Amino acid sequence: MTAWIYWLDMAGVIVFALSGVVLACRSRMDPFGMLVLAAVTGIGGGTLRDLVLGVRPVFWVSDPSYLWVILSTVGLSMLGFHYIHRLSRVFLPVADAFGLALFTVIGTLKALTLDVPGVVAVLMGLLTGVAGGMVRDVLARRVPMVLRQEVYASASIAGGVVLVGLDALGAASGVSVTASLATTLGLRLSAIHWGLALPVFAWVTVAPPPAAATREAQGSTEPPPRRPKARVKLIPPERSRRRGRSS
Numbered sequence: 001m002t003a004w005i006y007w008l009d010m011a012g013v014i015v016f017a018l019s020g021v022v023l024a025c026r027s028r029m030d031p032f033g034m035l036v037l038a039a040v041t042g043i044g045g046g047t048l049r050d051l052v053l054g055v056r057p058v059f060w061v062s063d064p065s066y067l068w069v070i071l072s073t074v075g076l077s078m079l080g081f082h083y084i085h086r087l088s089r090v091f092l093p094v095a096d097a098f099g100l101a102l103f104t105v106i107g108t109l110k111a112l113t114l115d116v117p118g119v120v121a122v123l124m125g126l127l128t129g130v131a132g133g134m135v136r137d138v139l140a141r142r143v144p145m146v147l148r149q150e151v152y153a154s155a156s157i158a159g160g161v162v163l164v165g166l167d168a169l170g171a172a173s174g175v176s177v178t179a180s181l182a183t184t185l186g187l188r189l190s191a192i193h194w195g196l197a198l199p200v201f202a203w204v205t206v207a208p209p210p211a212a213a214t215r216e217a218q219g220s221t222e223p224p225p226r227r228p229k230a231r232v233k234l235i236p237p238e239r240s241r242r243r244g245r246s247s
Contacts, residue, residue: 003057005105005106005163006179008102009102009103009106010066010069011098011102012098012102012103012106013042013043013066013069013070013097014042014069014073015092015095015096015098015099015104016041016042016090016096016099016132016133017038017039017041017069017070017073017074018038018044018073018077018084018095019041019092019096019133019136020034020037020038020039020040020041020042020136021034021037021073021074021077021084022084022092023037023038023039023136023137023140023142024036024038024140025081025084027140031074031078032101034074034077034194035070035071035074036139037136037139037140037203038070038073038074038077039067039070040132040135040136040137040139041132041133041135042066042069042070042073042132043059043060043066043067043070043132044131044135044136045103045107045127045128045129045130045132045133045134046059046060046103046106046107046128047057047059047060047128047129048127048131049107049110049111049124049128049131052124052127053110053111053114053116053124055110057113078212081158090103093192094189094192095218097184097185097188097189097192098185100129100130100152100155100156100183100184100185100188101129101155101159101180101181101184101185101188102130103129104123104125104126104128104129104156104159104160104163104184105114105159105163105177105180105181105184106125106128107124107125107126107127107128107129107160107165108121108122108124108128108159108160108163108164109177110123110124110128111124111125111184112163112164112167118164118165118168121163121164122157122159122160122161122164125156125159125160125163126156126157126160127155129153129156129184130146130152130153130156133145133146134146134147148200149198150191150197150198151187151190151191151196151198152188152191153189153209154198155184155187155188156184158181158183158184158187159181159183159184159185159187160180162176162179162180162183163176163177163179163180166179166180171198
């Protein structure tokens with residue numbers, strides 16, 4: 001890992017750890033809870049990646065600087081507790097997008113150096129980018145964002161595919177990394193700015209026709225019509241977002 005990627009990796013750990021601190025504050029956790037959420041968000045994805053790939057020792061064991069960075073982030077966050085909520089509105093989602101793009105590249109590159117198949121390399125990039133956030137949301141009793149309609153995991157997959165494809169074509173390392181970062185970051189920032197989302201599948205129960213309700217009100221002895229069964233319906237992203245806001 002080159003020096004600039006290493007320091008950018010540290011920056012990504014800080015951003016992801018900060019997102020864990022913000023969620024811990026919203027969930028009214030104590031300092032230990034803040035530290036746990038910060039740690040699993042910052043290094044959880046990379047830890048799972050190394051375990052799956054059989055890398056020993058795990059990256060933060062051989063380089064404890066990652067742990068000190070997380071501890072420092074949590075400590076400074078507690079000192080500036082009253083200002084953290086301001087970061088969550090504008091700065092944090094954008095910084096999180098940069099962290100996602102960077103972690104995707106790092107995970108994919110590390111898998112490629114171990115000569116794994118391309119599809120596995122893409123999966124390792126996805127795991128590095130989103131697994132920590134998934135564990136964080138589960139610990140906070142939230143549905144992980146990657147399992148909802150957000151364009152998040154799909155942006156990571158796209159970036160990993162670009163990197164693996166350019167590497168297979170023999171492109172220079174700098175070109176592949178830059179293109180992958182631009183793809184993931186562009187998709188994620190576009191989703192944040194324009195509110196892009198994937199369609200959602202949901203169970204929808206069709207209400208009985210008005211004529212049936214009228215017969216029941218008039219005391220009709222005819223058997224009521226059969227209630228339509230629930231059916232799966234594809235809800236467009238626009239409608240799904242409106243329902244989320246109304247609920």
